Amino acid sequence: xxxxxxxxxxxxxxxxxxxxxxxxxxxxxxxxxxxxxxxxxxxxxxxxxxxxxxxxxxxxxxxxxxxxxxxxxxxxxxxxxxxxxxxxxxxxxxxxxxxxxxxxxxxxxxxxxxxxxxxxxxxxxxxxxxxxxxxxxxxxxxxxxxxxxxxxxxxxxxxxxxxxxxxxxxxxxxxxxxxxxxxxxxxxxxxxxxxxxxxxxxxxxxxxxxxxxxxxxxxxxxxxxxxxxxxxxxxxxxxxxxxxxxxxxxxxxxxxxxxxxxxxxxxxxxxxxxxxxxxxxxxxxxxxxxxxxxxxxxxxxxxxxxxxxxxxxxxxxxxxxxxxxxxxxxxxxxxxxxxxxxxxxxxxxxxxxxxxxxxxxxxxxxxxxxxxxxxxxxxxxxxxxxxxxxxxxxxxxxxxxxxxxxxxxxxxxxxxxxxxxxxxxxxxxxxxxxxxxxxxxxxxxxxxxxxxxxxxxxxxxxxxxxxxxxxxxxxxxxxxxxxxxxxxxxxxxxxxxxxxxxxxxxxxxxxxxxxxxxxxxxxxxxxxxxxxxxxxxxxxxxxxxxxxxxxxxxxxxxxxxxxxxxxxxxxxxxxxxxxxxxxxxxxxxxxxxxxxxxxxxxxxxxxxxxxxxxxxxxxxxxxxx
Amino acid sequence: xxxxxxxxxxxxxxxxxxxxxxxxxxxxxxxxxxxxxxxxxxxxxxxxxxxxxxxxxxxxxxxxxxxxxxxxxxxxxxxxxxxxxxxxxxxxxxxxxxxxxxxxxxxxxxxxxxxxxxxxxxxxxxxxxxxxxxxxxxxxxxxxxxxxxxxxxxxxxxxxxxxxxxxxxxxxxxxxxxxxxxxxxxxxxxxxxxxxxxxxxxxxxxxxxxxxxxxxxxxxx
Numbered sequence: 001x002x003x004x005x006x007x008x009x010x011x012x013x014x015x016x017x018x019x020x021x022x023x024x025x026x027x028x029x030x031x032x033x034x035x036x037x038x039x040x041x042x043x044x045x046x047x048x049x050x051x052x053x054x055x056x057x058x059x060x061x062x063x064x065x066x067x068x069x070x071x072x073x074x075x076x077x078x079x080x081x082x083x084x085x086x087x088x089x090x091x092x093x094x095x096x097x098x099x100x101x102x103x104x105x106x107x108x109x110x111x112x113x114x115x116x117x118x119x120x121x122x123x124x125x126x127x128x129x130x131x132x133x134x135x136x137x138x139x140x141x142x143x144x145x146x147x148x149x150x151x152x153x154x155x156x157x158x159x160x161x162x163x164x165x166x167x168x169x170x171x172x173x174x175x176x177x178x179x180x181x182x183x184x185x186x187x188x189x190x191x192x193x194x195x196x197x198x199x200x201x202x203x204x205x206x207x208x209x210x211x212x213x214x215x216x217x218x219x220x221x222x223x224x225x226x227x228x229x230x231x232x233x234x235x236x237x238x239x240x241x242x243x244x245x246x247x248x249x250x251x252x253x254x255x256x257x258x259x260x261x262x263x264x265x266x267x268x269x270x271x272x273x274x275x276x277x278x279x280x281x282x283x284x285x286x287x288x289x290x291x292x293x294x295x296x297x298x299x300x301x302x303x304x305x306x307x308x309x310x311x312x313x314x315x316x317x318x319x320x321x322x323x324x325x326x327x328x329x330x331x332x333x334x335x336x337x338x339x340x341x342x343x344x345x346x347x348x349x350x351x352x353x354x355x356x357x358x359x360x361x362x363x364x365x366x367x368x369x370x371x372x373x374x375x376x377x378x379x380x381x382x383x384x385x386x387x388x389x390x391x392x393x394x395x396x397x398x399x400x401x402x403x404x405x406x407x408x409x410x411x412x413x414x415x416x417x418x419x420x421x422x423x424x425x426x427x428x429x430x431x432x433x434x435x436x437x438x439x440x441x442x443x444x445x446x447x448x449x450x451x452x453x454x455x456x457x458x459x460x461x462x463x464x465x466x467x468x469x470x471x472x473x474x475x476x477x478x479x480x481x482x483x484x485x486x487x488x489x490x491x492x493x494x495x496x497x498x499x500x501x502x503x504x505x506x507x508x509x510x511x512x513x514x515x516x517x518x519x520x521x522x523x524x525x526x527x528x529x530x531x532x533x534x535x536x537x538x539x540x541x542x543x544x545x546x547x548x549x550x551x552x553x554x555x556x557x558x559x560x561x562x563x564x565x566x567x568x569x570x571x572x573x574x575x576x577x578x579x580x581x582x583x584x585x586x587x588x589x590x591x592x593x594x595x596x597x598x599x600x601x602x603x604x605x606x607x608x609x610x611x612x613x614x615x616x617x618x619x620x621x622x623x624x625x
Numbered sequence: 626x627x628x629x630x631x632x633x634x635x636x637x638x639x640x641x642x643x644x645x646x647x648x649x650x651x652x653x654x655x656x657x658x659x660x661x662x663x664x665x666x667x668x669x670x671x672x673x674x675x676x677x678x679x680x681x682x683x684x685x686x687x688x689x690x691x692x693x694x695x696x697x698x699x700x701x702x703x704x705x706x707x708x709x710x711x712x713x714x715x716x717x718x719x720x721x722x723x724x725x726x727x728x729x730x731x732x733x734x735x736x737x738x739x740x741x742x743x744x745x746x747x748x749x750x751x752x753x754x755x756x757x758x759x760x761x762x763x764x765x766x767x768x769x770x771x772x773x774x775x776x777x778x779x780x781x782x783x784x785x786x787x788x789x790x791x792x793x794x795x796x797x798x799x800x801x802x803x804x805x806x807x808x809x810x811x812x813x814x815x816x817x818x819x820x821x822x823x824x825x826x827x828x829x830x831x832x833x834x835x836x837x838x839x840x841x842x843x844x845x846x
Binding site for chain 1: 641642644645647648651686687688715716718720721736758759760763796797800801802805819822828
């Protein structure tokens with residue numbers, strides 16, 4: 001039975017994870033598809049400008065291609081020349097021709113929205129790109145990587161010919177990167193300048209701002225982490241943030257003091273660190289039980305793949321990076337997957353995380369397609385938007401979580417405060433009760449040791465004197481019994497039966513003295529709301545009175561006390577008395593008298609029936625049903 | 626018995642009321658097996674008298690000037706010779722009597738009962754026939770019943786009574802005599818006495834019964 005249950009729950013778990021995987025894939029593909037088919041035209045037509053979508057291309061440097069017979073072929077733009085297996089760099093030269101009349105503007109300019117990597121530009125044989133005005137001198141130096149910027153420059157009017165102007169573009173790239181050239185615009189300087197600025201803002205400018213913001217968020221995460229070291233999710237978010245900053249730096253300044261190869265390794269591994277840190281962050285946020293095995297596997301995978309990447313020869317780096325990022329993509333996909341599978345543990349926070357990570361994944365997938373699969377399918381890169389987007393959302397979610405925690409803490413505090421108040425009140429009440437109990441106990445002891453001791457002592461004295469007044473003696477004995485009765489009632493026994501039992505043990509000396517037999521037939525006692533201390537006292541008083549009356553006045557031989565759930569009855573076999581006469585004697589005797597008994601019974605809501613015949617007397621206390 | 630007649634048990638009376646003490650002394654001396662050797666009227670005198678006279682029994686009142694009879698009982702527990710305490714009480718004092726029994730008193734007798742010979746009561750007690758009042762029975766029953774629902778760790782504080790012993794306590798609390806209980810439960814009087822002695826035996830453990838009663842009644846446990 002248990003086994004069956006286990007298998008069925010495992011089956012359910014498998015089905016559950018399959019469904020979740022499908023949802024992740026579905027969301028990722030829908031979002032990616034949406035991003036892919038977004039009507040983002042990266043290279044629109046600009047007014048008063050001419051867009052060149054075809055260009056003649058020669059695989060070689062500008063100098064090599066100036067030789068007669070150099071092979072030029074027409075290619076359509078954008079063009080992407082894949083990485084090559086040869087050592088060093090690869091170069092291509094592009095040429096296009098235009099007439100002055102093509103430009104419907106007084107000031108002419110050229111605008112390259114996108115190219116890679118190093119750029120040399122000539123108009124009619126004159127260099128116009130700033131880095132290349134003296135290019136023989138820089139021939140042996142590494143070229144300046146400019147892929148992250150658009151290029152824009154105006155033409156000097158005197159250099160322009162009426163017809164047959166030639167633009168030569170030489171592009172150089174490392175063997176593991178591709179040569180890229182977007183359509184070339186020549187036309188109105190003002191219009192193209194705006195387009196250039198827009199391009200700049202969308203790529204490099206945006207990333208610079210994003211970088212600054214990320215550093216700020218990093219500082220915030222650092223503070224959070226320092227404040228709550230045990231919540232390692234802040235630490236992992238911080239790690240992801242640092243890795244993202246490193247990758248962003250590549251967009252800001254692609255040229256570093258290291259070799260291009262080393263830097264490429266660094267910023268690509270930073271991408272993996274970013275994903276790995278987000279994975280760890282996710283496990284923490286979801287509060288998954290720390291599974292050492294899983295962590296070890298994931299960490300080993302990352303370390304091994306990064307290490308392998310480092311040892312791949314530079315010619316194979318492009319291929320290596322492709323597989324490297326496929327692996328990273330799988331790891332990245334597990335992040336939204338985790339949030340989806342554990343949606344129930346914290347629905348809103350986890351759903352928000354799922355959405356943002358699926359979106360980030362699709363953006364990165366688009367970049368992957370652009371770089372490694374086919375640039376034409378994703379002509380517009382979007383990866384640069386991921387880090388800031390993710391960190392803004394993450395920070396927002398962390399703040400939300402913090403606010404929720406604060407609310408919970410406050411309400412908990414409120415509850416605790418309430419509990420403390422309640423408990424305090426309870427303690428005060430208990431202390432009061434305790435004080436009352438103590439005081440009652442003190443009175444009881446005073447009665448017992450003081451009055452009781454005095455009465456016993458006096459009785460002992462009278463016993464020693466031999467000749468003592470029997471009325472005084474019996475009155476003192478009655479006083480002693482009464483005192484005991486008061487103590488009994490003060491002690492607060494809940495049930496009448498114990499009080500009746502106590503009464504019996506007290507009354508026994510009196511019965512022995514008068515040689516009266518007591519029959520004790522207790523079959524339960526009335527147990528109703530009259531069981532309050534003062535009520536119990538009254539009931540016992542009435543019974544004590546009935547018994548002492550029988551002892552003193554009836555000349556009875558036997559007294560029977562019986563009880564059941566509704567009544568207590570005292571019967572003697574004495575000579576009885578005249579009820580009428582007895583009533584008139586009320587108050588003259590030491591006891592309370594018949595009227596007193598009835599009156600007391602009435603006060604606590606029970607009936608007292610007294611019947612007396614010459615063969616005996618019956619006093620019955622009857623509780624209402 | 627003949628041995629006891631030849632050398633009567635020595636008794637120290639600790640009672641602050643002079644006439645009560647005198648009556649007790651007369652009653653004890655009237656019994657051939659007992660001899661009152663001294664009287665003390667407060668705790669300090671009593672402690673001194675115990676050392677001085679080395680009595681076999683100490684008859685002790687609980688409400689004494691300058692301390693409680695419990696102090697005397699405590700002192701008696703540490704003496705080197707065989708010495709036992711018997712509490713003398715009036716009535717309506719069962720809580721304190723219970724405390725005294727727990728402190729090590731052998732039993733208790735009622736001092737205001739001229740019709741029951743004090744000497745005989747003491748001798749009965751020596752032979753193991755301690756009386757048990759309805760209220761003491763009720764108190765013990767309450768403690769035992771509270772123990773049923775409590776944690777096992779607290780077993781030390783609660784006498785572990787058998788079902789039969791609880792039945793006997795129940796009947797005692799209703800005021801029934803041993804003979805009547807024997808009839809009601811269809812056993813011999815001797816069996817009932819055995820039960821009662823067993824209950825006293827279980828009571829005489831070093832535990833804080835008062836605390837348990839208080840805790841139970843205040844629902845702290």
